[in-house]
Amino acid sequence: MRSWRNYAYPHDTERPGLLVEHGATAWSDEVDLARTGPYRHPTGIAVLPMNTLPDHEHMFHGDLTPEELGDDSGRKVYTPAEWCDRVCRQTAAIAEAGGTVTILAHPLCIKIADDWATFERLCGFVARFPSVTATQAVERLEATPDAARVASAPDR
Numbered sequence: 001m002r003s004w005r006n007y008a009y010p011h012d013t014e015r016p017g018l019l020v021e022h023g024a025t026a027w028s029d030e031v032d033l034a035r036t037g038p039y040r041h042p043t044g045i046a047v048l049p050m051n052t053l054p055d056h057e058h059m060f061h062g063d064l065t066p067e068e069l070g071d072d073s074g075r076k077v078y079t080p081a082e083w084c085d086r087v088c089r090q091t092a093a094i095a096e097a098g099g100t101v102t103i104l105a106h107p108l109c110i111k112i113a114d115d116w117a118t119f120e121r122l123c124g125f126v127a128r129f130p131s132v133t134a135t136q137a138v139e140r141l142e143a144t145p146d147a148a149r150v151a152s153a154p155d156r
């Protein structure tokens, strides 16, 4: 095992140390829109934060409708087109800052939202940027150990 992402992001303080103990070099359970890219956890493992709006929580699809959400949650949920626009803006801002973008888009969520139309638009946008594997992102971290945080509002 070289990398880890948990279902639904939960983790405790023991997780990073246990991952290092078992040989993992990259860990991606964190959602932090203010991060511009990977950073080094004190245990030594590289954290690859999801730094754009995750689709499942922030895009209307399936049972997550405006009617089901109601108006009392305060949760920011967008139409697929609005979600895609935000992710594209976040991607461009992070790329402009020299960072590494991690997008979380679940195949099932994307499929039921609009039968891949939004995902195809998103892929068309991100195709203009170079891509890296998790291993390459960790290697890049070695060269620039202090990943910056963007100063703008997390929702960009």
Ligand SMILES: [Zn+2]
Binding pocket: 055, 056, 057, 061, 106, 108, 109
């Ligand atoms: Zn979903």
